Amino acid sequence: MPTVWDEVRGREIIDRHAEREGPLLPILHDLQAGFGCIPSAAVPFVAEALNLTRAEVHGVVSFYHDFRDRPAGRHVLKLCRAEACQSMDGEAMAQRALDRFGVVWGGTTPDGSLTVEAVYCLGLCACGPSALLDGQPIGRLGPASLDDIAREVAVR
Amino acid sequence: MTRVFVPRDAAARAVGADCVAAALQHEAEQRGLAIELVRNGSRGLFWLEPMIEVETPAGRIAYGPVTPADVAGLFEADLVSGGAHALRIGRPEEVPFLKRQTRVTFARCGIVDPLSLEDYRAHGGYRGLARAHALGPAGTVQEVTASGLRGRGGAGFPTGIKWQTAADTAADRKYIVCNADEGDSGTYADRMLMEGDPFSLIEGMTIAGYAVGAAKGYIYVRSEYPDAIRAMEQAIVVACAAGCLDGFDLEVRVGAGAYVCGEETSLLESLEGRRGQVRAKPPLPAHKGLFGRPTVINNLVTLATVPAILADGAKVYADLGMGRSRGTMPIQIAGNAKHGGLFEAAFGLSLGEIVEEIGGGTASGRPVRAVQVGGPLGAYFPKSLFDTPFDYEAFTARDGLIGHGGVVVFDDSVDMARQARFALEFCAIESCGKCTPCRIGSTRGVEVIDKILAGEHADANISLVTELCETMKFGSLCALGGFTPYPVLSALRHFPEDFAS
Numbered sequence: 297m298p299t300v301w302d303e304v305r306g307r308e309i310i311d312r313h314a315e316r317e318g319p320l321l322p323i324l325h326d327l328q329a330g331f332g333c334i335p336s337a338a339v340p341f342v343a344e345a346l347n348l349t350r351a352e353v354h355g356v357v358s359f360y361h362d363f364r365d366r367p368a369g370r371h372v373l374k375l376c377r378a379e380a381c382q383s384m385d386g387e388a389m390a391q392r393a394l395d396r397f398g399v400v401w402g403g404t405t406p407d408g409s410l411t412v413e414a415v416y417c418l419g420l421c422a423c424g425p426s427a428l429l430d431g432q433p434i435g436r437l438g439p440a441s442l443d444d445i446a447r448e449v450a451v452r
Numbered sequence: 453m454t455r456v457f458v459p460r461d462a463a464a465r466a467v468g469a470d471c472v473a474a475a476l477q478h479e480a481e482q483r484g485l486a487i488e489l490v491r492n493g494s495r496g497l498f499w500l501e502p503m504i505e506v507e508t509p510a511g512r513i514a515y516g517p518v519t520p521a522d523v524a525g526l527f528e529a530d531l532v533s534g535g536a537h538a539l540r541i542g543r544p545e546e547v548p549f550l551k552r553q554t555r556v557t558f559a560r561c562g563i564v565d566p567l568s569l570e571d572y573r574a575h576g577g578y579r580g581l582a583r584a585h586a587l588g589p590a591g592t593v594q595e596v597t598a599s600g601l602r603g604r605g606g607a608g609f610p611t612g613i614k615w616q617t618a619a620d621t622a623a624d625r626k627y628i629v630c631n632a633d634e635g636d637s638g639t640y641a642d643r644m645l646m647e648g649d650p651f652s653l654i655e656g657m658t659i660a661g662y663a664v665g666a667a668k669g670y671i672y673v674r675s676e677y678p679d680a681i682r683a684m685e686q687a688i689v690v691a692c693a694a695g696c697l698d699g700f701d702l703e704v705r706v707g708a709g710a711y712v713c714g715e716e717t718s719l720l721e722s723l724e725g726r727r728g729q730v731r732a733k734p735p736l737p738a739h740k741g742l743f744g745r746p747t748v749i750n751n752l753v754t755l756a757t758v759p760a761i762l763a764d765g766a767k768v769y770a771d772l773g774m775g776r777s778r779g780t781m782p783i784q785i786a787g788n789a790k791h792g793g794l795f796e797a798a799f800g801l802s803l804g805e806i807v808e809e810i811g812g813g814t815a816s817g818r819p820v821r822a823v824q825v826g827g828p829l830g831a832y833f834p835k836s837l838f839d840t841p842f843d844y845e846a847f848t849a850r851d852g853l854i855g856h857g858g859v860v861v862f863d864d865s866v867d868m869a870r871q872a873r874f875a876l877e878f879c880a881i882e883s884c885g886k887c888t889p890c891r892i893g894s895t896r897g898v899e900v901i902d903k904i905l906a907g908e909h910a911d912a913n914i915s916l917v918t919e920l921c922e923t924m925k926f927g928s929l930c931a932l933g934g935f936t937p938y939p940v941l942s943a944l945r946h947f948p949e950d951f952a953s
Binding site: 433 | 462463465466467498499501634635636637638639640642643675676677678679680705706707708709710711722723724725726727728729743784785786787788789792793815824828858860861862863866871874878881882884
């Protein structure tokens, strides 16, 4: 995944949505899918295309938890910290995960293989504690799941 | 060819449904058996997931929870004929958890192939739209009003009145917006329907568009639901190709991780491409909503219930329920529950029945201590309030709310001071920043609770946090700041012992 801003590719992404109503979020999602984050260099181009100020675009990028200013690790593990998972001792499981991978919330392992993030509800609330690994749901998280995750992250 | 059903619901996948499906396919091939694998939605009996079903002459027979290691043994036990096995559940409809339900909104979920229009039609789909066409737009709005349907997102506003307002407002264009930003912990009804019966939402929105004169609809789905987004997008393509959209244009938009965008005006801001900051009301969205145009914005469950109301008539729906809460509610039993799952029933069950009888108490086997109803902004109920009937007004009368129908069970290991602290912490993380009581009050609230727990002037600080909650309640524009006090004050009131240092 390229992480440096590429004006041609960036413009392609922006233009793809130009005719839609309220195109900013779809554009930002696609930019992040393409570049791994919202590169700060992209902001003026988005602003110009949508007739917004750079401040307005930056304001939107920084408002939403999903948008990153730098790429995540090769894999992203989102651990649910909301009430239903808390009731299943999810906080203790989450702490075990952070300890095991040696990161803090939002942190990436030194080899760049994994970023661990907090998420507040994945809608898997009857199968907690739950997580999402690269978009794949994991329920009834236990110590064995962490082994599976570690293996998955190293293999792929 | 024998049809075998393995749910593709994200919760079933989270506990291994994909591996079970692959093992079934592989084992059938090895044995030279022809099976047709259908990836259905979930029936909502999550403690039995992955729950597979086999179509037999005697009806569908369920087995669960199945692991890939069980698959060979299941075939040995003549799975394809519904043979005896330790994991055999029998007919799912006979499982008490399902048998006690009144499934209206979720009538098809877990039964049909979610992406088969043929299946959808065979199970009553598109009868609602046909009836709407027969009644005409005004008659359709009247029917929805007569059903007593209220907003299932939590606010409980009468749906028919909202539709009438949008219908009566003249404009060059109007919108239907589906709020599928299901951020409340303990809720998953929207997700299950999108993954298990997406056409019900498509039909509901098509009916809404016809009733109020809107030609464009948006479904705003949270980004935490990748499976639901995919299912919904696929279903729209199928419906569109089959000419089912009736000239109505439908589009999925993906949120970006902001809880507050579940608030309707904040969602509209987000759809327009701005920070998800709450708008002051009035103007109501039905007058000036998306892009300043009249907009019907409803929760997903509300919209997906409309086809059934139209198909069978308002009276059938309105005959269910109690008081001003008519019809059914998909109650989502979650957290530390023995039998966690989706339970659709007419309003009026007591909280105790839901938690103890239907939910079977805790998964941990320890005593139930507290139940949070209605998501992170809902109150914590102690066992002494388990006689509260599941009804909008009854919960309000006890300083709580039913919200979107989530019921999160906690056992006696819960620390209620920590839960109160979390409610404020969550509000601080998710506040859109527009109003001071929410933006600043939440952070100050966390600090005050920390002082209480450290034993610093505990009594004075308890009064202070109570007063702060009152300010948030009455001084915030939306439910985030306005309702965060519910979990905090209910924890303080019902579990004061947890706040002693």
